[in-house]
Amino acid sequence: MIVSRLETGKIRELKAACGCLFSEAAAENESFLDSLDVDMVKRAYRRNARVHHPDMNRDTVVKDVTSDRFLAIKRSYEVLVNYLEGLKPATDVALSRGKIIAIGGAKGGIGKSIIAANLGIYLASLGLKTVLVDLDLGGSNLHLYLGYRFLLRNSINDFLKKRVGSLSDVMVETPHGPILIGGDSSELGSANIDFMKKVKLIKAINAIEADCVLLDLGGDVSYNILDFFLQADHGIVVTTRDSAAYIGAYHFLKAAIYRKLNRLTGVEARSAGGRKDIALEKYIHDATMSESGSKTINELIDSVRDECPQYLAAIMKAVWEFNPYLVVNRVPQGVRPEEVAGKIQTVAKKWLARDVRLLGSIGRHVDVERSAIDLVPAITRNQRGSFAAEIAAIGDRLVTGK
Secondary structure, eight states: OHHHHTTHHHHHHHHHHHHHTHHHHHHHHHHHHHOHHHHHHHHHHHHHHHHHHGGGGHHHHHHHHHHHHHHHHHHHHHHHHHHHHTTTTOOOOOSOOOOOEEEEEESSSSHHHHHHHHHHHHHHTTTTTTTEEEEEEEEEOOGGGGGGOOOOSSSSHHHHTTTSSSSGGEEEOTSSEEEOOOOTTTTTTTTTOHHHHHHHHHHHEEEEEETTEEEEOSOOOOEEEEEEEEHHHEEEEOOOOOOOHHHHHHHHHHHHHHHHHHHSSSSSHHHOOOOHHHHHHHHHHHHHHHTTOOOHHHHHHHHHHHHHHHHHHHHHHHTTOOOOOOEEEEEEETOHHHHHHHHHHHHHHHHOOOOOOOEEEEEEHHHHHHHHHHHHOHHHOOSHHHHHHHHHHHHHHHOOOO
């Protein structure tokens, strides 16, 4: 049990439980708390239960006092065991490649944060050290779907504004497994970070020591959101059956690959040792961002091959490394997710020259709708339900790469 990153209320609850089962001195000893395991708690519970169980006393007054004490012992046991059983030991499980997963889409309200929260909980349950990062800087709400009904004491804004030295200073352990780096969109200007802050944040995210890092992105196609998405080893675009959602999903994919191509001559490329190539910059801009730039990616590659072959390798590498996934959310009963995904895949194949893989789908579930109201992650409410199985299937494909 590592208590240093927990919220104050959770630390207080765990210490009170330790004080009841062990001693007040033990509860204040951080080394003791860190060494605590389930077997130690069970032994302490049995030892206390034998002494304080009401059936052990015949005197009515003593029996009433003992009964209250026994209930406190039982509650303390449940608090500690529930928490400790949520801390899974390390395993040999790892993501199929890289560690960063980005979850995006060009429309709000399609379930990105709910998917991110529950997927993070599932991956943590496999024994992976999982960090969730709320990068919806203008509408931060990931903490809500992890059970936090209040503003976090520290957020990613504290790192960006140099109020803390590193992202680890704003990490919070959640009751459900993952570590959270939360946001605070109530702070004026939090969504509008400048270029240098974005670069600083990307470097810090890449440096996080974890088995997997999930980025919950905002629902737009701003440069910052696209750059966060393009940093990921696994990019997931969420859509629903709604026309606005799947049209938005395609627009997100298109904007992301165009952004990737335009960054070939950007500041990031030059800071890594490359040189500004004005001719290549103009060529890509004209093909992807000007009013006349209506070429498909295949047409762009063909024209580069014919007119500017010296740029061909760089452009093809950028295109072939763009391999995002789709997740179809809130699929109504009787509708095949492949039908929804197929509309996006067909257009992406024609215009973007990419096969966009369907990573998984999630149906309509009462548990999920309820979790958005009472802020209890659906995967923890019913670990054997169909929603949990759908999230697990997505997580397993990320792990196996199949």
